[in-house]
Amino acid sequence: MNADLVIIVTAILVSAASALLGTFLVLRRMALLSDAIAHAVLPGIVLAYWLTGGERASLPALLGASAAGLLTVSLVEWLSRTGKVKNDAAIGIVFPALFSLGVLAVSLYFRNVHLDMDAVLYGEIAYAPFNTHPVGGLEVPESWLVMGSLFLLNLGFVLLFYKELKLATFDAGLAAALGFAPGALHYALMALVSITSVGAFQSVGAILIVAFLIVPPATAFLLTRRLPVMIGLALGVGVVSSLVGYGLAIWLDASIAGMMATVAGLCFALAFLFAPQEGYLSRWLRRKRERLEVAARLLVAHLAHHDRAVPEPEALEEFGWNPRFLQQVKDRAVQQGWLEVVAEGLRPTPAGLAISRGRLVPEG
């Protein structure tokens, strides 16, 4: 089978499976916890390898990892509940502890097994075409089977429990009061994050999986305030980063997973700068427009106190503005029909006089 196709489809399945869960992680403010889980699943994986003694251990590794993931979440919650440690510190204590146990185990007992630290940390999606599994006489890439199943599992979970997830994420108190077991949903979500992290770690590694879980939903959140659209956009950003990332990685002969995560980061940067509502640029323009609006009203209100036209230098001195800002304010006020520029200086129009008697802050 075409190696490019195997890798691209694997990447798309990883990003889609991750974005589905990541949307709820971002909305629940649990992005950091997913980072912790992605690292802390390592001892679970090692344990599963040790128990089965195999080269590759898909199902036991998935189960071991989800156990380790749930252990992480429980330990973090238990530590924060004692009140002696804040939540972020609890995360920072639990996951290095579990991760270092995993690192020790790998270095001590698994020197000869195909489970080296580089593969754990960075993954190697380029190997995806070499591991195949016969299905009905066809050699199907193993990564397709694993990530395809995880994608369907996560999709089924989100579709089936969409209403319950939405309620428990927005208002866990009401979810509990209505009998929707938000605690059970929380642990189910965490278990799926753990399993997805393990399934994906052969492809993208324990570090970059976080980029797939968090960056596309965080990007989508800048672009919309509707949940279904947010999920759709997160999936879209994931797919685009997979495709563009692969193309760039081949072109530059760079790490494939690394390039995909980089492209996802670039998507976020673009949304951060240029999103229509929440973007930096539109916020900056909005603030600038509002500042000019207030300044224009201020200027007109000041002029209204004089029964003659006020020369520009006098206005400049009065407000301590620089000439360029005065020019912008003047343009704004003229455009609004509040001000006219005559030979002797600046003079308010009747409309300007009317608003100078009104409120400074516009309606709405």
Place this chain on the structure above:
Amino acid sequence: MTAHSTTDAQPPLSVRDLTVVYHEKPVLWDIDWEVPAGRLCAIVGPNGAGKSTLLKAVLGLLPRASGQVWFFGKTLAQARARIAYVPQRGTVDWDFPTSVLDVVMMGLYGRLGWFKRPGAPEREAALRCLEQVSMQALAHRQIAQLSGGQQQRVFLARALAQNADLYFMDEPFAGVDAVTEEAILRVLHQLKQQGKTVVVVHHDLETVRAYFDHLTLLNVQVIASGPMEATFTPENLKRTYGERMTGASLPMAPSG
């Protein structure tokens, strides 16, 4: 505690020996408390008296060290469908990507049960509830764009959608505009006319007598509880708020 002896049904809320401990310190101590049916009941007390904690503990949202709670003579699990709770609006993230109508429909999820999605009848019901708080024009607005008072009215509409018999509201009047205050009062009186019972955590001694007809004074323990006129006395207020509260500063003037 209460002088009422309801002969017909069980009271909407009955609490026995409720104690809540937080970090080895009691925040509620040995609460015996009963709320009679069809009343607008205010819970009043100083900061840190445990007013919100009392609501949460009663509703099983916080662990209790001891005590039993009965709703209409039944347990919380049995009576769940008859109870609605309006939390303080700061308890949720208003940046959440959803619309006003969607939040109100959440009040109907309990009736829908697991898996079933809301449809046209639920949208209709939610719109009617928004109308009751004068918010129908904003039904499709994203909740991130609401003012504080509008947020409070959305929460109120969501509780109305639950169509409960017993309502708990945590500081609904805190920091809201005049329009919202009026809307809340209108809803309270409507609920009372329908024979529902409403329990409200309130912070303002100036308005408590005008807005409510039953009063519970709380300061870790229940200091007094009963009909407004009999309970809103200088002695009871002094016992609740401490001696520093003199008669002169107590708002005992006849209210509106």
